[in-house]
Amino acid sequence: xxxxxxxxxxxxxxxxxxxxxxxxxxxxxxxxxxxxxxxxxxxxxxxxxxxxxxxxxxxxxxxxxxxxxxxxxxxxxxxxxxxxxxxxxxxxxxxxxxxxxxxxxxxxxxxxxxxxxxxxxxxxxxxxxxxxxxxxxxxxxxxxxxxxxxxxxxxxxxxxxxxxxxxxxxxxxxxxxxxxxxxxxxxxxxxxxxxxxxxxxxxxxxxxxxxxxxxxxxx
DNA sequence: ACCCAGGGTCATA
DNA sequence: TATGACCATGGG
Numbered sequence: 001x002x003x004x005x006x007x008x009x010x011x012x013x014x015x016x017x018x019x020x021x022x023x024x025x026x027x028x029x030x031x032x033x034x035x036x037x038x039x040x041x042x043x044x045x046x047x048x049x050x051x052x053x054x055x056x057x058x059x060x061x062x063x064x065x066x067x068x069x070x071x072x073x074x075x076x077x078x079x080x081x082x083x084x085x086x087x088x089x090x091x092x093x094x095x096x097x098x099x100x101x102x103x104x105x106x107x108x109x110x111x112x113x114x115x116x117x118x119x120x121x122x123x124x125x126x127x128x129x130x131x132x133x134x135x136x137x138x139x140x141x142x143x144x145x146x147x148x149x150x151x152x153x154x155x156x157x158x159x160x161x162x163x164x165x166x167x168x169x170x171x172x173x174x175x176x177x178x179x180x181x182x183x184x185x186x187x188x189x190x191x192x193x194x195x196x197x198x199x200x201x202x203x204x205x206x207x208x209x210x211x212x213x214x215x216x217x218x219x
Numbered sequence: 220a221c222c223c224a225g226g227g228t229c230a231t232a
Numbered sequence: 233t234a235t236g237a238c239c240a241t242g243g244g
Contacts, residue, residue, distance in 0.1 A: 038226040044242060045225085079241040083227085123227045143225060188225055 019185035087121030
């Protein structure tokens with residue numbers, strides 16, 4: 001498994017180059033973006049974050065001071081604005097109660113993950129985006145693109161539990177934050193690629209991998 | 220005019 | 233446990 005995952009990674013990297021995620025300037029902006037991008041095109045999230053940054057310093061206390069209607073209006077372009085207003089405030093409240101991001105950065109990864117998941121509106125994927133891209137913890141993010149790519153390659157079925165897949169990838173790969181960072185970013189980059197139907201497009205360079213069966217006498 | 224995008228929660232069976 | 237409804241904008 002490890003071998004094939006490294007092969008896929010190297011092909012992705014060769015096809016698309018480093019993606020240098022997350023597209024944000026600071027950890028709190030990563031966290032906000034992770035909530036706003038739930039089932040939403042990133043382009044719309046950029047508009048919402050741009051609105052927030054124009055009107056306010058981007059920090060938890062500042063967002064909590066906004067009225068719900070005011071915050072909702074600012075993040076309107078990202079869709080689900082009423083739901084996301086609640087979720088953002090839940091996240092901000094959690095940060096404040098914990099004593100800020102600096103205090104949270106001292107928490108071990110498993111505890112931090114459980115704590116994030118206890119926030120209403122933060123599910124496994126959003127939590128892992130935050131853990132990996134804001135707190136720089138070695139957590140492999142599972143999303144629909146990950147399921148789609150690796151089920152196409154015949155490595156998974158695609159409908160496994162989130163935790164099942166996360167553990168599969170994390171146990172097959174070394175704990176390596178830059179690797180997990182780049183891997184997930186490349187999967188998303190790859191998913192946006194439209195296959196031109198022409199042979200040798202970048203999409204097919206990645207997905208045409210043949211899964212090698214281990215010879216019977218190889219141990 | 221349609222379709223879906225870097226999900227998650229809640230109610231129901 | 234497992235489906236289904238719901239949230240909502242903007243780009244292709």
